[in-house]
Amino acid sequence: MMQFQHRKMEMDSLTRLNQLHPLIRQPAIDAYNEAVKNTPIGVHPYITETYRSFAESDKLYAQGRTEPGEIVTNSKAGQSYHNYALALDFVLLVDGKESWNVDDNWMIVVKCFKDKGFTWGGDFAGSFKDYPHLENKLGYNWRQLLALYQVPSNFIAGTQFLKLNDQNTP
Numbered sequence: 660m661m662q663f664q665h666r667k668m669e670m671d672s673l674t675r676l677n678q679l680h681p682l683i684r685q686p687a688i689d690a691y692n693e694a695v696k697n698t699p700i701g702v703h704p705y706i707t708e709t710y711r712s713f714a715e716s717d718k719l720y721a722q723g724r725t726e727p728g729e730i731v732t733n734s735k736a737g738q739s740y741h742n743y744a745l746a747l748d749f750v751l752l753v754d755g756k757e758s759w760n761v762d763d764n765w766m767i768v769v770k771c772f773k774d775k776g777f778t779w780g781g782d783f784a785g786s787f788k789d790y791p792h793l794e795n796k797l798g799y800n801w802r803q804l805l806a807l808y809q810v811p812s813n814f815i816a817g818t819q820f821l822k823l824n825d826q827n828t829p
C-alpha cells in the first residue's frame with residue numbers, strides 16, 4: 660500500500676517537474692531522484708507545484724484580499740518565478756502524511772537541489788522565508804522576465820516557456 664502510494668507520488672512529482680523550463684528541468688529531475696535516494700525509508704519528497712499560470716497567480720493573490728480565505732502569497736501574476744516555470748515547491752511525506760517540519764530530512768532535499776544550482780526560499784534575505792520553495796532564476800529578475808513575457812516572439816514556439824539563456828554561465 661505504502662509502496663503504491665509512493666509510486667503515485669513519484670509519478671505526480673515527475674509530471675510536475677516535467678513542466679519546468681527546459682533549462683532547469685533535467686537538473687531538477689536529477690536533484691529529485693537524488694533526494695528520493697538519500698531520504699530514509701518512510702520519508703519521501705513530493706513536488707506540489709512547479710509552473711503556475713498568470714491566471715492561477717491572480718486567483719491565489721485574490722485569496723484573503725478580494726476573495727475568502729487566508730492570504731497565501733504576496734506575489735501578483737508575473738512576480739513569481741513559478742510563472743516562468745523557474746520554481747518549484749515541495750513537501751515531505753512522512754509515513755504517508757504531509758510534513759512541513761524543516762528538519763534534517765527536509766535539508767537533505769534542499770541540499771540535493773542546491774547542488775544542482777537551485778536557491779532555497781529558506782535562505783531568502785529579510786523576514787520572509789519560503790521553506791517549501793526552490794528556484795533557479797538563471798540570473799534574471801522577475802521584472803526582466805515580465806518584460807520578455809510581453810513579446811510573443813520571446814517564447815519557445817508552441818510552449819509557455821520564454822527563450823532564456825543561463826546568465827550565470829559565462
Ligand SMILES: [Zn+2]
Binds near residue numbers: 741746747748791793
Ligand atoms: Zn514556491
